[in-house]
Amino acid sequence: MKKAVIYWSGTGNTAAMASAIAAGMGEGTELYSVDQFTGDIAEYDKIAFGCPAMGDEVLEEGEFDPFFSSIEGKLGGKKVALFGSYGWGDGQWMRDWAERTTKTGANLYDDGLMVNGFPDADAKVQCTAFGEGFGAY
Ligand SMILES: Cc1cc2nc3c(=O)[nH]c(=O)nc-3n(C[C@H](O)[C@H](O)[C@H](O)COP(=O)(O)O)c2cc1C
Numbered sequence: 001m002k003k004a005v006i007y008w009s010g011t012g013n014t015a016a017m018a019s020a021i022a023a024g025m026g027e028g029t030e031l032y033s034v035d036q037f038t039g040d041i042a043e044y045d046k047i048a049f050g051c052p053a054m055g056d057e058v059l060e061e062g063e064f065d066p067f068f069s070s071i072e073g074k075l076g077g078k079k080v081a082l083f084g085s086y087g088w089g090d091g092q093w094m095r096d097w098a099e100r101t102t103k104t105g106a107n108l109y110d111d112g113l114m115v116n117g118f119p120d121a122d123a124k125v126q127c128t129a130f131g132e133g134f135g136a137y
Contacts, residue, residue, distance in 0.1 A: 007050030024131020
């Protein structure tokens with residue numbers, strides 16, 4: 001079973017979440033920023049996707065949204081988790097993303113994990129626990 005964390009991060013906040021989540025998911029978890037990922041998503045059973053709230057409560061439109069659009073047709077039946085950092089919003093981007101992901105037929109783990117700004121020590125513990133839970137899902 002292949003498992004990966006694939007994220008986009010402009011200023012490092014979602015990247016810090018990604019590292020903690022990958023650590024929680026356990027040995028063998030592959031960690032990629034979206035521009036580094038060249039694999040075939042079909043080979044993965046469990047994927048955590050990370051992207052902050054950008055634009056006006058949307059996914060980042062230059063790299064991440066095109067990537068997600070290109071692979072969402074392959075997510076049916078897979079176990080998927082979503083996470084990302086945000087600033088001033090109320091999480092609308094995450095609710096929309098979760099709905100979009102559920103429509104692909106993926107099995108969505110829990111609610112998307114959101115952290116305001118850079119994850120502090122408590123938020124990192126939360127990220128690791130989220131990864132552990134997803135690892136066991
Ligand atoms: C261009 C731009 C648009 C943003 N739009 C939103 C938004 O709509 N809602 C929100 O809550 N935060 C928004 N933010 C704040 C980011 O989500 C926040 O700074 C986040 O921590 C960035 O994560 P990163 O370091 O992984 O890039 C925006 C930031 C930028 C630079």
